Amino acid sequence: MKFSLFYFDGDGSARNTDAYKLLLDSARFADQNGLLALWLPERHFHAFGGLYPNPALIHSALSMVTENVQLRSGSVVLPLHHPVRVAEDWSVLDNLSGGRAGIAIASGWTMQEFILSREPHGFRRSLMWQSYEQLTRLLAGEAVEFEDADGNLVEAKTLPRPLQPRIPFWVACQSQETFVEAGRRGINVLCSLLGERIEDIAPKIRAYREALDQNGHDPDAGKVSIMVHTYLAEDPETAKANVIGPFSDYLRTHYHLLESLARSMKLDVNLSEFSEDDVDSLLKFGVEGFMNGRSLIGSAASVEPVVEALAEAGVDEIACLIDFVQDYDLVMGGLPQIAALAKATARTRRLELA
Numbered sequence: 150m151k152f153s154l155f156y157f158d159g160d161g162s163a164r165n166t167d168a169y170k171l172l173l174d175s176a177r178f179a180d181q182n183g184l185l186a187l188w189l190p191e192r193h194f195h196a197f198g199g200l201y202p203n204p205a206l207i208h209s210a211l212s213m214v215t216e217n218v219q220l221r222s223g224s225v226v227l228p229l230h231h232p233v234r235v236a237e238d239w240s241v242l243d244n245l246s247g248g249r250a251g252i253a254i255a256s257g258w259t260m261q262e263f264i265l266s267r268e269p270h271g272f273r274r275s276l277m278w279q280s281y282e283q284l285t286r287l288l289a290g291e292a293v294e295f296e297d298a299d300g301n302l303v304e305a306k307t308l309p310r311p312l313q314p315r316i317p318f319w320v321a322c323q324s325q326e327t328f329v330e331a332g333r334r335g336i337n338v339l340c341s342l343l344g345e346r347i348e349d350i351a352p353k354i355r356a357y358r359e360a361l362d363q364n365g366h367d368p369d370a371g372k373v374s375i376m377v378h379t380y381l382a383e384d385p386e387t388a389k390a391n392v393i394g395p396f397s398d399y400l401r402t403h404y405h406l407l408e409s410l411a412r413s414m415k416l417d418v419n420l421s422e423f424s425e426d427d428v429d430s431l432l433k434f435g436v437e438g439f440m441n442g443r444s445l446i447g448s449a450a451s452v453e454p455v456v457e458a459l460a461e462a463g464v465d466e467i468a469c470l471i472d473f474v475q476d477y478d479l480v481m482g483g484l485p486q487i488a489a490l491a492k493a494t495a496r497t498r499r500l501e502l503a
Contacts, residue, residue: 322353333364
């Protein structure tokens with residue numbers, strides 16, 4: 150099992166010279182302590198993300214303060230961009246970083262962000278795959294034709310070329326259909342425990358590996374990366390006491406996670422009809438179960454069964470989502486425990502192979 154850091158939250162509305170302090174300092178820590186990668190999302194407008202509107206731009210800054218860690222998007226929303234723009238941005242990043250770029254792609258989520266797209270929201274999945282095919286050809290140095298404003302075909306061949314012979318790709322997956330399509334195309338997958346349990350993810354990973362095999366790809370070569378809320382301390386009680394408040398606040402602002410929490414409690418409800426007292430009760434009785442079943446919140450020892458279960462399900466990499474806790478000292482204080490867990494897992498694996 151490999152371990153990375155994943156960033157998803159953060160309020161960019163305030164003019165704050167320290168807005169990216171956690172990102173920069175935790176990136177340096179990851180780079181110096183053997184973590185595999187840094188994942189940055191693409192999230193637009195304050196209500197949906199704040200600090201991370203452009204992963205290639207922010208990773209360009211991180212490439213200047215890191216040397217080893219891989220720099221990945223989690224994810225580029227391809228329907229919002231022209232493939233030439235994406236190819237140029239990520240080629241530049243690959244050069245700046247010495248060949249450390251990786252791209253996860255996504256079809257998009259909210260209707261609002263499609264003000265950036267020329268195509269309707271309903272076409273987003275087919276447009277993502279079309280753009281992916283064009284993007285990979287551009288990154289390989291091929292010429293690709295596009296229409297200009299007058300409808301004429303123009304041949305584009307982008308520069309600079311990336312340093313890597315092939316920048317690795319992931320696709321953000323939730324439905325089994327997307328897992329299977331990723332296997333058919335032979336690319337990696339990025340999934341999450343945000344709204345599902347490990348037992349829900351496992352059959353999708355099996356279907357992915359079967360699709361790899363059936364389409365002439367090495368089923369063991371495809372990488373499955375999973376985003377998991379992570380906060381580790383010396384003991385489980387301290388970890389939970391430190392984050393239960395911030396985690397409850399986080400869930401309160403992410404209604405799709407609250408709905409998942411309600412379903413796990415066998416509640417068939419419409420949260421838009423919940424009162425504040427109802428939401429408080431849901432959080433009070435359900436948040437600890439959510440933390441125990443779908444997160445790495447505890448000590449390095451207490452979360453080992455979750456890591457083992459993810460490995461048995463076919464996961465290759467845990468992308469530790471750390472910034473759901475909006476407290477710099479708490480997050481930075483927990484990073485050494487993540488590094489220790491990563492080293493212990495690697496050591497156990499070496500002993501098993503020996």
